[in-house]
Amino acid sequence: MAISMALHETATRINQFYRLTKPRVVSLIVFTAVIGMFMAVPGAVPLDILLLGTIGIALVAGAAAALNCLVEQKMDAVMARTKGRPLPQGKVSVPETLFFLMIVGGAGLFILYEWVNELTMWLTLGTFVGYAIIYTVILKPLTPQNIVIGGASGAMPPVLGWTAVTGEITSDALLLFLIIFAWTPPHFWALALYRKNEYASIGMPMLPVTHGDQFTKLQVLLYTVILCVVTFLPYVTQMSGMIYLVSSTILNGIFMYYAIEIYRNYSDQLAREAFRYSILYLALLFVALLVDHYFFF
Numbered sequence: 001m002a003i004s005m006a007l008h009e010t011a012t013r014i015n016q017f018y019r020l021t022k023p024r025v026v027s028l029i030v031f032t033a034v035i036g037m038f039m040a041v042p043g044a045v046p047l048d049i050l051l052l053g054t055i056g057i058a059l060v061a062g063a064a065a066a067l068n069c070l071v072e073q074k075m076d077a078v079m080a081r082t083k084g085r086p087l088p089q090g091k092v093s094v095p096e097t098l099f100f101l102m103i104v105g106g107a108g109l110f111i112l113y114e115w116v117n118e119l120t121m122w123l124t125l126g127t128f129v130g131y132a133i134i135y136t137v138i139l140k141p142l143t144p145q146n147i148v149i150g151g152a153s154g155a156m157p158p159v160l161g162w163t164a165v166t167g168e169i170t171s172d173a174l175l176l177f178l179i180i181f182a183w184t185p186p187h188f189w190a191l192a193l194y195r196k197n198e199y200a201s202i203g204m205p206m207l208p209v210t211h212g213d214q215f216t217k218l219q220v221l222l223y224t225v226i227l228c229v230v231t232f233l234p235y236v237t238q239m240s241g242m243i244y245l246v247s248s249t250i251l252n253g254i255f256m257y258y259a260i261e262i263y264r265n266y267s268d269q270l271a272r273e274a275f276r277y278s279i280l281y282l283a284l285l286f287v288a289l290l291v292d293h294y295f296f297f
């Protein structure tokens, strides 16, 4: 009995640390990194790079998310969406979180340095600093353009995957970066529209709080148009073929529908759906890139 209680308690503790890493967001981030690896070569990705690169990038991304949770714990305690997180709930302490993220992040960087390559290690460290320091600490509380600039960190993982395999950055890798970079504003501002009051309550200068709903809706629409243009580029540059063109056109059509409807007939429900769709969109777009890469015609 005592042993099973102790086991249960240990599992619960481990789960709290796991939750600090924002596992769902990080899964999609790692997924785009893995697809970046496959896109970088015509044939198979060496298995050791695939495994160690993925583990290394995932560990550093998880550490970055944990540092974000640490920095924002007081604000997280106020917002309904975030108040259940481990730090505001007192499930883990500040020193424990610091220790955890340093071990996890350090292990990730070590793996990348030792078994992948130095360039990927440095770029991953730069991405960590970009998200956990430049975005979280400096830009987020300062300017509503925080996510346009901070989004650059979220857009880096396919580039990290690419350099893990090739050791260099090419224009095709930058195209993958551009796709996520253009996707981030409609992804986040759709959410910010229906979570505006929560952001206002903690004084976070998100676009709907500082510039109002109408302006934000217009920005969602504009960035969705930019996204459509950017996602056409892999076909134009012949990085991708027909499978990608058809898939991305359908995915973009649905995204445009949401962006136009948000602009013309806004409801929180619609913005919530658009936000959920944005996640599905990115996942499927990257699947389309991958499938097309191996069945190019």
Ligand code: HEM
Pocket (backbone or CB within 6 Å): 024, 025, 028, 029, 032, 081, 135, 146, 147, 150, 151, 153, 154, 155, 180, 184, 187, 188, 191, 279, 282
């Ligand atoms: C600066 C850039 C970004 C900002 C500000 C942002 C913001 C957010 C926020 C606030 C949520 C939480 C929604 C909720 O709790 O209901 C969220 C969820 C999510 N984001 Fe982002 N995001 C960014 C970039 C990214 C990137 C680059 C990816 C992946 C490539 C991503 C993937 C996801 C996923 C998968 C979820 C759903 C998580 C869940 O279901 O718990 N985000 N995003």
Ligand SMILES: CC(C)=CCC/C(C)=C/CC/C(C)=C/COP(=O)(O)OP(=O)(O)O
Pocket (backbone or CB within 6 Å): 022, 025, 029, 057, 060, 061, 062, 064, 065, 068, 072, 082, 124, 127, 128, 131, 153, 154, 157
């Ligand atoms: C490879 C590597 C080091 C990647 C790091 C990049 C990274 C973890 C990006 C995540 C983007 C993200 C979780 C945004 C959430 O916004 P938020 O943090 O403002 O959301 P919140 O309000 O839910 O805390």
